[in-house]
Amino acid sequence: MRIWGPLAAICLGTFMLLVDVTIVLVALPSMSGSLDASLSQLQWVADGYALAVAAALLGAGMLADLHGRRRVYVAGLLVFAVASVACALSPDMGWLITARLVQGVGAAAMFATTLSLISTLYSGRRLGTAFGVWAAVAASAAALGPVLGGLLTDALDWRWIFYVNVPVTALALWMTFRYVPRSTPVKDATRRLDVPGLLLFALGAGGLVYALTESHSHGWTSAATLAPLGAALLAFAAFVGVQKRSAHPLLDLSLFRRPAFTAAMITIAVGEAAVYGILPYTSMWLQSVRHLSPIGAGLVVLPHALAAALVAIVSGRWMPKPSPRVGATLGLFLAGLGLSAEGFLGPDSGWPALIGGLVLSGLGMGLVFQVAAALALGSVPYDRAGMASGTYSTVEQLGYACGVAVFGTLAVSTMGRSLEDEVTDPHRAAQALSSGGADGLIAAAPAGQRDALEHTLRAVFADGHNALALTAGALAIVGAALVLVLTWRTDSQSSAADDWEQPWEQPADPELQTAGD
Structure with missing residues (x-):
């Protein structure tokens, strides 16, 4: 356990915080019925x-670089646990959304330190293996969230998807104090938390x-729409200006x-x-149109x-020095093919129509998680490990948040156009349909029209989902091409390889390397 105990403690926290990204997905219809939520609130x-x-x-x-990574990780676990209880006790959607925001702050403290802890605890081939294990946990957590959420929602209640975090947090805290050594903060009295940069980035995001x-x-x-969008762009522009002028920027x-x-x-x-x-x-x-249970x-x-x-596990063992051209490009390309394969649903399609595409996108994301994380940490020196870990995780979560928001808008607009000749208020009907309200729309229709409306809604949702899947697939393939172009030149590849080697040749804190010895 001297070697793998720290990794187990870090991965347990990682699993929990990433599960909570997707564990709510299958519980959204139950939340909607329990707390009378709109599509925007569910989003x-x-x-x-x-x-x-x-x-x-x-x-x-x-903060992790300045005050110690283990200390920040533990603080994040505590905030996460308290906010999880607040989520479970939510009397309305406003309370739940607020508690989720606080829960996210705790998760940020955990997430920002996991990769940097691994990068300082392990070296050589063990570092590649550790990144592979971490990536496997990250990849499986995002996809296992709906399974666990379905189990808890079916067996107990949607509130238990938050209550379950409490005992897991307790175990993670015990393992952290038992196995993860204290980290040495950066010895620089002039460095301070970049509060203006933090506020500007939060406002922009x-x-x-x-x-x-x-x-x-x-x-x-x-x-x-335009006012907050304009404010976000101005905030991001100001953030870049502040970072360029700062002696100790939040983001280098x-x-x-x-x-x-x-x-x-x-x-x-x-x-x-x-x-x-x-x-x-x-x-x-799957739930509102095909009537599967949450666990189904x-x-x-x-x-x-x-x-x-x-x-992720296999690539971690085979590629201790990841290649962006091989891992990242191939991963995104496979993910794009898998997503595209999910874009051919019909009115009578069932869940088996998704399996092939889900497997293919899983293969791609396994590569993405392992290679991208290792590259992000391997390309920076020791004193920027916390910054690199935070940046990587920030981009990851912001990508997810923007994806959910953009595809929600695309879903409503696509379904609304398909419903224009079918219902009196196609936009409102599209919002209800995309938020899981198919049964409510059918129940509100005259009895003699319900069968025909049910078939129409199945066709409309299938078309909407197809548009989302094909758009997402194209996005992933374009991303793969962009990464390929970016890493095409031989000198870029050599630079990446050199960056990967530099941070680990002379570890800054020998005490933290004991797990890798």
Whole structure:
């Protein structure tokens, strides 16, 4: 356990915080019925958590560098557990969304430190294996979330998807104190948390996701969409200016001059947005249109999780020095093919029509998680490990949040056009249908028209899902091409390889290397 105990403690926290990204997906219909939620509110249950994680990660990464990674990781576990209880006790959607935001802050503190802890605890071939195990946990957690959520929702109640975090947190805390050594903070009295940068980035990320989420309700040209979108762009521009002038920036923009680091950011952002951005709507189709139970909907996604975990472990052992051209490009390409294969549903299609595409996208994401994480950490020096870990995780969660928001807008617009000649208020009907309200629309129709309406809604949702899947597939394939171009030149590949070697040749803190000896 001296070697693998720290990894187990880190991976347990990683599994829990990433499960909570997707564990809510199969519970959304139950939440909607219990708390009378709209589509926008349901999107915020999923997106609010991811947004809070993304907004707080850079600050958490800097705090980890300044005050110690284990200390920040433990603080994140405690905040996460308290917020999980608050989520479970939610009397209404406003409370639940707020508690999810706080839960996301705790998750950010955990997430920002996991990769940097691994990078300082292990070296050589064990580092590649550790990244492979971590990537397998990350890949399987995102896809196993719906399975666990379905089990808890069916057997108990949707609130138990949050209560279950408490005993898991207790175990993670015990293992962390038992196996993870204290980390040495960066010895620099002049470095301080970049509060202006943190606030500007949070404002930019929040405004962007808010505008994308609400665009299906107000339209892209309305002030309710353009105002927060404009504020987000201004905040991001100001953030870049502040970072360039700061002696100790929240995000060192020079990191993006390294081809391997930039390739890692593109890979994880596109993979998360494309593959997991459409998953909430796949879950809605399985439950509200095909009438699967929450656990049934979760089990449909299980092959994706198994494929991703297997590939991540195998690639971690075979590629201790990941190649962005091989791993990242191939991973995104396979994910794109899998998503595209999910885009051919018909009115009478059942869940088996998704399995092949889910397996293929799982194979791709297994590569994406392992290679992108290793590249992000391997391309920076020791004193930037926390920053790199926070940046990677920020981009990952922001990609997911934007994916859910954009695909929600696309779902409503596509379904609304298909319903124009079928119902009196196609836009409102599309919002209800995409949020799992097919049964309510059918029940509100005259008795003699219900059978025909049910067939229409099945066809409309299938067409909407096809549009999402094909768009997501194209996005992933374009991302693969971009990563290939970025890493094409031989000198870029050599630079990536050199960057990978530098941080581990002379570890900055020998005490933290005991697990790798």
